[in-house]
Structures are given as C-alpha cells and as structure tokens.
Amino acid sequence: xxxxxxxxxxxxxxxxxxxxxxxxxxxxxxxxxxxxxxxxxxxxxxxxxxxxxxxxxxxxxxxxxxxxxxxxxxxxxxxxxxxxxxxxxxxxxxxxxxxxxxxxxxxxxxxxxxxxxxxxxxxxxxxxxxxxxxxxxxxxxxxxxxxxxxxxxxxxxxxxxxxxxxxxxxxxxxxxxxxxxxxxxxxxxxxxxxxxxxxxxxxxxxxxxxxxxxxxxxxxxxxxxxxxxxxxxxxxxxxxxxxxxxxxxxxxxxxxxxxxxxxxxxxxxxxxxxxxxxxxxxxxxxxxxxxxxxxxxxxxxxxxxxxxxxxxxxxxxxxxxxxxxxxxxxxxxxxxxxxxxxxxxxxxxxxxxxxxxxxxxxxxxxxxxxxxxxxxxxxxxxxxxxxxxxxxxxxxxxxxxxxxxxxxxxxxxxxxxxxxxxxxxx
Amino acid sequence: xxxxxxxxxxxxxxxxxxxxxxxxxxxxxxxxxxxxxxxxxxxxxxxxxxxxxxxxxxxxxxxxxxxxxxxxxxxxxxxxxxxxxxxxxxxxxxxxxxxxxxxxxxxxxxxxxxxxxxxxxxxxxxxxxxxxxxxxxxxxxxxxxxxxxxxxxxxxxxxxxxxxxxxxxxxxxxxxxxxxxxxxxxxxxxxxxxxxxxxxxxxxxxxxxxxxxxxxxxxxxxxxxxxxxxxxxxxxxxxxxxxxxxxxxxxxxxxxxxxxxxxxxxxxxxxxxxxxxxxxxxxxxxxxxxxxxxxxxxxxxxxxxxxxxxxxxxxxxxxxxxxxxxxxx
Numbered sequence: 001x002x003x004x005x006x007x008x009x010x011x012x013x014x015x016x017x018x019x020x021x022x023x024x025x026x027x028x029x030x031x032x033x034x035x036x037x038x039x040x041x042x043x044x045x046x047x048x049x050x051x052x053x054x055x056x057x058x059x060x061x062x063x064x065x066x067x068x069x070x071x072x073x074x075x076x077x078x079x080x081x082x083x084x085x086x087x088x089x090x091x092x093x094x095x096x097x098x099x100x101x102x103x104x105x106x107x108x109x110x111x112x113x114x115x116x117x118x119x120x121x122x123x124x125x126x127x128x129x130x131x132x133x134x135x136x137x138x139x140x141x142x143x144x145x146x147x148x149x150x151x152x153x154x155x156x157x158x159x160x161x162x163x164x165x166x167x168x169x170x171x172x173x174x175x176x177x178x179x180x181x182x183x184x185x186x187x188x189x190x191x192x193x194x195x196x197x198x199x200x201x202x203x204x205x206x207x208x209x210x211x212x213x214x215x216x217x218x219x220x221x222x223x224x225x226x227x228x229x230x231x232x233x234x235x236x237x238x239x240x241x242x243x244x245x246x247x248x249x250x251x252x253x254x255x256x257x258x259x260x261x262x263x264x265x266x267x268x269x270x271x272x273x274x275x276x277x278x279x280x281x282x283x284x285x286x287x288x289x290x291x292x293x294x295x296x297x298x299x300x301x302x303x304x305x306x307x308x309x310x311x312x313x314x315x316x317x318x319x320x321x322x323x324x325x326x327x328x329x330x331x332x333x334x335x336x337x338x339x340x341x342x343x344x345x346x347x348x349x350x351x352x353x354x355x356x357x358x359x360x361x362x363x364x365x366x367x368x369x370x371x372x373x374x375x376x377x378x379x380x381x382x383x384x385x386x387x388x389x390x391x392x393x394x395x396x397x398x399x400x401x402x403x404x405x406x407x408x409x410x411x412x413x414x415x416x417x418x419x420x421x422x423x424x425x426x
Numbered sequence: 427x428x429x430x431x432x433x434x435x436x437x438x439x440x441x442x443x444x445x446x447x448x449x450x451x452x453x454x455x456x457x458x459x460x461x462x463x464x465x466x467x468x469x470x471x472x473x474x475x476x477x478x479x480x481x482x483x484x485x486x487x488x489x490x491x492x493x494x495x496x497x498x499x500x501x502x503x504x505x506x507x508x509x510x511x512x513x514x515x516x517x518x519x520x521x522x523x524x525x526x527x528x529x530x531x532x533x534x535x536x537x538x539x540x541x542x543x544x545x546x547x548x549x550x551x552x553x554x555x556x557x558x559x560x561x562x563x564x565x566x567x568x569x570x571x572x573x574x575x576x577x578x579x580x581x582x583x584x585x586x587x588x589x590x591x592x593x594x595x596x597x598x599x600x601x602x603x604x605x606x607x608x609x610x611x612x613x614x615x616x617x618x619x620x621x622x623x624x625x626x627x628x629x630x631x632x633x634x635x636x637x638x639x640x641x642x643x644x645x646x647x648x649x650x651x652x653x654x655x656x657x658x659x660x661x662x663x664x665x666x667x668x669x670x671x672x673x674x675x676x677x678x679x680x681x682x683x684x685x686x687x688x689x690x691x692x693x694x695x696x697x698x699x700x701x702x703x704x705x706x707x708x709x710x711x712x713x714x715x716x717x718x719x720x721x722x723x724x725x726x727x728x729x730x731x732x733x734x735x736x737x738x739x740x741x742x743x744x745x746x747x748x749x750x751x752x753x754x755x
Contacts, residue, residue, distance in 0.1 A: 201636055203572060
C-alpha cells in the first residue's frame with residue numbers, strides 16, 4: 001500500500017457538494033481519503049503545495065471521437081489520452097462512428113481493452129443505436145449494455161426514422177441507459193456546409209437551417225413523452241433548441257442536453273474566408289444563437305458541456321469547404337474555453353464545473369466527478385487566472401484541427417491525476 | 427494602331443491585387459480601370475492580325491475542374507492575343523479523376539512555374555484555397571456558387587458600352603440566383619458601381635437573406651422588370667427543373683421565362699443579357715435572344731476576350747519582371 005499524498009494549500013472546488021474553499025486533499029491508494037478546509041496531512045504523507053491553485057474533480061467529457069478502429073491516422077487512444085490529460089479531462093466517452101462502427105458487443109470489449117492499455121485517462125464507449133449506423137435496425141442494445149456501453153448514439157448521424165427512434169427509446173428503458181441523438185433533421189440539412197444565413201449566401205455555400213435542429217428535437221421530445229425513455233440531445237446549438245429543452249424540463253421529461261465548447265465560444269462568422277477548421281456539425285450558428293446558448297448554460301437548461309472532439313487530419317481539412325470534414329480537436333481546450341464563461345461573468349464557477357464533472361458523472365452513472373471520500377482520485381489542478389494563448393503546436397492530439405490557434409484564454413491546467421497517479425504535469 | 431501604353435508601375439498602382447479571386451474586395455476605381463483598359467482592347471481586337479507582346483515569355487494555364495467552353499476559350503484567346511503561351515488542362519483524363527487532391531494538383535502545377543493560373547471549380551472557395559498554395563497569379567474562372575468575376579466585368583463593360591454608364595441604372599437579374607456565381611459577382615459589382623439591383627426568382631431559387639447583398643427581391647417577374655434598364659437572364663440547370671426547385675420546365679417558362687410580353691414592362695430601350703449557354707424556351711424566348719437591337723448576348727462574348735486581356739495585363743504588373751538586362755553570372 002502506497003504512502004498517502006496530501007495536496008495542501010489548494011482551492012478545493014467540488015460542484016457536487018458546493019465546496020469552494022482553501023483546504024487540503026488526501027489521496028490514499030488512488031482514492032480520495034479526505035478533502036476539506038480542516039483536513040490535516042497525515043504523518044508521513046508526501047506533501048504537495050498547490051500554492052492556492054484550484055483542485056477540482058477531473059473533467060468528464062461525454063462526447064469525444066477517437067479514431068480506433070479504422071481512423072488511427074486521425075487519433076489513437078494513446079494520443080487522445082495525452083490530449084485529455086493535458087486538458088484536465090480524466091474520463092471521456094468515445095463515439096461509435098468508427099470503421100467498423102461500434103454496433104456489436106465484441107467491439108465494445110475491444111475498445112475497453114485497447115483503451116486500458118494505451119490511454120492515460122478513463123475511457124467509456126457509447127455504442128451504436130442502429131446496425132451500421134444506417135438508422136434502420138436496432139443494435140443488440142442489451143448485450144451492448146452488458147459489454148459496457150454507457151449509452152447509445154449513432155454518433156454524428158441522426159436517427160431520422162421516427163419509428164426507429166421510438167423503439168430505441170422504449171427498448172433502452174430496460175437498462176436505464178440514455179439514447180443520444182445528433183439533433184439535425186437530415187432532409188433539411190442535406191448538402192449543407194455551414195449555418196444558413198447571410199454569411200452562407202455571400203460565400204455561395206449551401207446552408208443548414210437552424211430549424212433543422214429544433215424540428216428533430218421537438219419530435220424526439222414527443223417520443224420521450226410517449227415512451228418514458230431517457231434521451232439526451234448531444235449538442236444543441238440554437239436558441240429554439242434551448243427553448244425546447246427548457247420547456248421539456250419543465251414538463252418533467254427525462255431529457256437532457258449537451259453543448260459543445262465551440263458553440264458558445266464562436267459564431268458563424270468564424271468561417272470567414274472558407275476556414276475549414278471552423279466547419280463543425282452542427283454548424284457554428286449566428287451570434288443570437290450563441291448568446292442564447294450561453295444563457296441556457298447559465299440558467300441550467302444545459303446539463304453538460306462537451307468538447308465534441310473530432311480530430312481530422314490535414315487531408316480531411318485542406319479541401320474546398322463544402323467537401324471538407326467537419327469537426328474540431330477539442331479535448332485539450334475544453335477547460336480554458338469553458339472558463340471564458342466564468343471570466344466573462346456569464347456563469348458562476350461551481351455550476352460551470354458541474355457541467356463537466358458531477359453532471360456527466362450522474363448521466364453515466366459513475367461515482368466519480370466529485371471530491372467525496374472514497375471516490376477515485378481523478379483530479380485536475382489548475383491556475384484559474386493564468387493567461388496564455390492556445391497554440392496548435394501545443395496540442396497533443398494526433399490531429400491539430402483547431403480554430404482557436406492563437407486565441408488568448410485564462411485558466412491553465414497544472415496537473416492532472418487519474419486514480420491518484422499524475423498523468424500530466426505542466 | 428499602337429497599343430495604349432501604361433507603364434507597369436502605373437498599372438500596379440491602379441490595380442492592387444496579385445490575384446483576381448472575386449469582385450468582393452475590388453474598388454470602383456479598380457473596376458473602372460479594368461473596364462477602360464478592356465475598352466481599348468475591344469477596338470484593337472477588331473483589327474485583323476493583332477497580336478501583342480505584353481505577355482511574351484509568360485505561361486498562362488487554364489485549369490478547369492468543371493466543363494466550360496466559352497470561358498476557357500475566351501481566356502485562351504486573351505492570352506494568345508497578348509503573346510502568352512497558353513496551356514489548357516481539363517479534368518477529363520487527368521490525375522484529378524484518379525483521386526489526386528486539389529492541393530496536390532496545385533503543388534504539381536506550381537512546380538511547372540506558370541505565370542498565371544485560370545481556375546474553375548465546382549466548389550465555392552476552391553479557387554481561393556488553391557491560390558494560397560501557388561506562387562503565381564490566380565484568376566477565378568468561376569467557383570461553385572460563389573464568384574465569377576470576369577463575367578461580371580464583361581457584363582459591366584457591355585452595359586457601359588450600350589448605355590454609356592452603369593451608375594443609376596436599374597438592373598434586374600432573373601433566374602436561379604441561389605446557385606449562381608454570375609449573380610453574386612454581378613450583384614457586388616453593380617452595387618460598387620452605383621446601379622440599383624433587383625433580383626427575380628421563385629422563392630426556392632433565392633438564397634436566404636439575399637436582400638442583405640444589396641438587392642430588391644421580386645417573385646413576380648413583371649413587377650421586377652417594370653421600368654428596368656437591363657435584364658440579365660441566368661441559366662437554369664435542367665436537373666433543378668423537375669420538381670426539386672421548380673415544378674416543371676413549362677411552369678418555369680410561363681412565369682420566369684423572358685418573352686416580349688414580359689419585356690414590354692421594362693424600359694423601352696431595355697437591354698437583354700445572358701451569360702450563356704442559353705436554354706432557349708426555358709429562360710429566354712428564342713426570337714428575343716436573336717434580336718440584335720434588344721439582346722447584347724453576342725457583344726458579351728466579344729468584350730469577354732477584351733476583359734480577360736485587361737485582367738491579365740493588370741495582374742502582369744505584379745509578376746516579377748523578365749527584364750532583358752537581367753543576365754546570369
């Protein structure tokens with residue numbers, strides 16, 4: 001049994017308990033043994049002086065694509081793990097749109113084994129809702145759940161068929177697992193490359209109307225009401241979607257939603273002169289939508305903040321805008337971008353962190369995401385105020401596709417621990 | 427007749443760009459300069475056997491990822507009349523079809539050291555992307571639904587020759603605005619030059635928020651044409667006529683095809699233009715297209731060569747010189 005480690009002089013931040021104060025945290029055998037203002041380091045413990053830096057539960061990112069299997073040239077569990085660790089993310093949930101897609105129990109097992117050996121942080125997998133992500137036949141939801149799948153999604157594809165969605169929501173209730181939707185009505189979004197509006201019209205690009213999102217979301221919410229299923233909208237990006245979620249929650253539906261960091265950090269003008277690094281799915285929206293998303297984060301409508309990590313190699317991005325792949329490599333920049341909401345005075349610190357710690361933990365049914373005694377010591381230590389510039393060269397992801405290169409941010413990860421072991425140190 | 431002389435220094439001061447990627451970003455004085463230069467080339471091109479030496483020793487490459495006859499030939503002729511070596515490359519039978527990326531093609535062509543690349547591509551923004559990767563000048567020969575600057579310039583010259591001015595004219599652009607690069611370039615150029623621009627189309631062929639580009643929007647063609655000085659017709663692609671964007675060809679012609687009855691509401695001396703190739707009986711009545719008094723379609727093609735000569739000349743001023751006194755040690 002290893003000697004205990006004491007992190008003294010820390011600003012302890014625990015959204016689960018509401019703790020925000022100077023104190024000490026003790027790790028013993030990879031678990032949190034004590035945390036609080038009055039905790040004293042035990043005799044013989046190794047002491048680490050945090051010098052006032054924040055110590056919080058490690059971030060949990062429930063939407064991060066990794067290229068294994070099939071797209072190892074874009075990202076591997078090893079490189080995604082390094083990026084996550086450097087970003088203070090101690091758990092992420094990989095997505096099923098791999099090649100082959102994660103639609104069979106054996107593949108979920110493969111992911112667990114691959115990740116356990118190669119990845120510096122904890123990895124869970126979402127499995128496909130439909131076979132081959134084709135949106136037609138349900139996968140073996142029960143067997144996939146037993147193999148370790150934490151939720152079901154067709155990744156970056158929407159389940160468009162209402163009957164398929166209804167049955168998936170209904171069937172998954174037996175295992176209590178959520179069905180996660182990419183909320184975009186495909187028939188309205190087809191061929192679109194960016195948000196529909198003036199910018200798209202000027203650039204001569206076909207647009208994706210914001211209405212494509214709320215139409216599918218509203219339909220799904222009706223199906224949730226009908227089936228009593230657990231539903232999660234992966235990344236909402238529009239004002240109308242935020243309103244729809246607000247109303248659904250008021251009605252007591254088992255529906256939650258996430259927001260990707262780039263949807264509150266950027267708007268459609270970022271596309272500028274056909275910058276493919278600003279091509280995302282759903283697309284970057286108007287400034288009015290961006291503001292509405294910030295408001296939805298502040299008022300609690302949004303449950304989780306995700307990176308929607310989508311690593312893309314140069315060959316997938318150095319193309320004409322319409323044919324370039326969407327996505328941002330976002331694991332490593334999740335925390336500083338989220339902290340912009342705190343520094344900008346939009347969201348208080350603990351509620352903000354809750355959306356990346358205790359909320360996703362509860363969503364996944366994990367005991368982590370808090371500083372409670374007995375929980376695995378997955379932690380992030382960060383300087384809340386330190387100014388720095390995001391640089392693509394500093395990204396540890398195999399793909400460096402970030403529109404945030406050169407962006408000045410505040411809040412820097414100093415150290416990341418997984419089960420008490422340091423996996424990143426600045 | 428001697429070519430009107432402009433010193434390279436003057437030309438580079440009057441046209442301040444290394445590439446011609448779009449009308450966006452050009453200023454009124456730069457457009458006027460190009461039109462003036464083209465005007466002199468129109469006169470010159472009517473002389474038999476004229477071939478200038480301005481581009482002697484220069485290589486112009488036509489790189490067309492999308493089929494085109496008239497634009498490619500127009501650039502070819504413009505280049506040859508200025509004395510350049512002209513090479514045409516089209517996608518058919520080239521390595522592009524074998525999966526070589528746009529960027530690889532750009533690098534390969536760049537290594538052959540052309541002086542000017544004329545590029546047409548079916549994706550908006552593709553020409554600008556390619557321009558970032560090459561060291562020569564690039565002219566946009568049409569990219570997706572984005573821009574087709576030399577078409578807008580030749581349209582402007584045609585208007586100016588027929589009407590004596592652009593400023594203050596009412597120009598109505600009719601047809602598939604949504605998918606048209608010609609419309610986008612013309613809307614910008616005409617706004618820069620002080621014309622009043624209207625667009626006429628069924629709602630399904632209008633891009634969202636098109637009014638923000640500085641146009642008045644009409645769904646009723648007669649109202650859009652009322653009192654206008656210029657009617658610009660756009661080509662409607664056949665695959666958009668069969669129920670996807672408009673119900674049928676005959677319905678489209680009934681409401682949006684230009685015939686004498688609809689044209690009667692325009693100004694009595696209104697000029698009819700079309701970038702070609704025309705769909706006779708779809709967007710324009712065939713006898714109207716051939717009416718030499720009303721239609722400027724043939725003239726558009728003629729001044730197109732002159733416009734492209736003017737553009738090549740303007741970009742030339744920014745190329746490193748191949749001065750005769752330059753000698754190798």
